[in-house]
Amino acid sequence: MELDKLEILLEKYFEGETSIAEENQLKEYFSSSNVAQHLKQYKPLFGYFSASKQQEFTQEVPLVSNNQTKKRTTTWLSIAASVTVLLGAGTFTYFNYDNTQSQELGTYDDPEVAFRETQKALSLLSQNVNVGMESVQYIQEYETAKNKVFN
Structure with missing residues (x-):
């Protein structure tokens, strides 16, 4: 590939204006052994794309249904709401409790x-x-x- 055309393709690539065919040309060029000296800095970039393309994800992903997460969220929200209501009722009762047993009933x-x-x-x-x-x-x-x- 001509060096001028390659530099134009690189410029288009970094601007995000290349087609898939042009990107494949760049990958082929940088995976070859005869890369121009001033463009060798881009070789690891395109080499990474080739290597990452062949990687496979082997870790197992636990499947949690959306319904289970909704149940958990609903459960925790209902518990939090219950605690809040009980604390509010307890606080209200504590501060507004009128101790009528200690008052004098008017007997002489x-x-x-x-x-x-x-x-x-x-x-x-x-x-x-x-x-x-x-x-x-x-x-x-x-x-x-x-x-x-x-x-």
């Missing part, structure tokens, strides 16, 4: 103390009911005024 051993506390509670209730009654009186006045206007 002394009847006089019980009477005074009952009077305080009823007084507070009475005050709040009186405030509510004042509001109802305003509503009644509004109703009577409305009835006078519309009747």
Whole structure:
């Protein structure tokens, strides 16, 4: 093969513009013993392609079906979700637990103390009911005024 044509083919090869036939010509040239001195640097490149073409993969690949990997993934995701939900529920319960057994239930051993506390509670209730009654009186006045206007 002419040296000029070979250099043009090499340039096309490195640009990725060669056809398969042209690449085969390059492989044949570089596998021969009479390679030009300034092109010997490319001989290992094309020699590697020839050697790797004859290599065979002999290691066994374990076959794992896609369905098995989906099951494993689904299993781990469901376990992680369950743990997250349980931790969240536990944390919520821990921080919002109202200990009603330790609260005083309002029972008194002394009847006089019980009477005074009952009077305080009823007084507070009475005050709040009186405030509510004042509001109802305003509503009644509004109703009577409305009835006078519309009747």
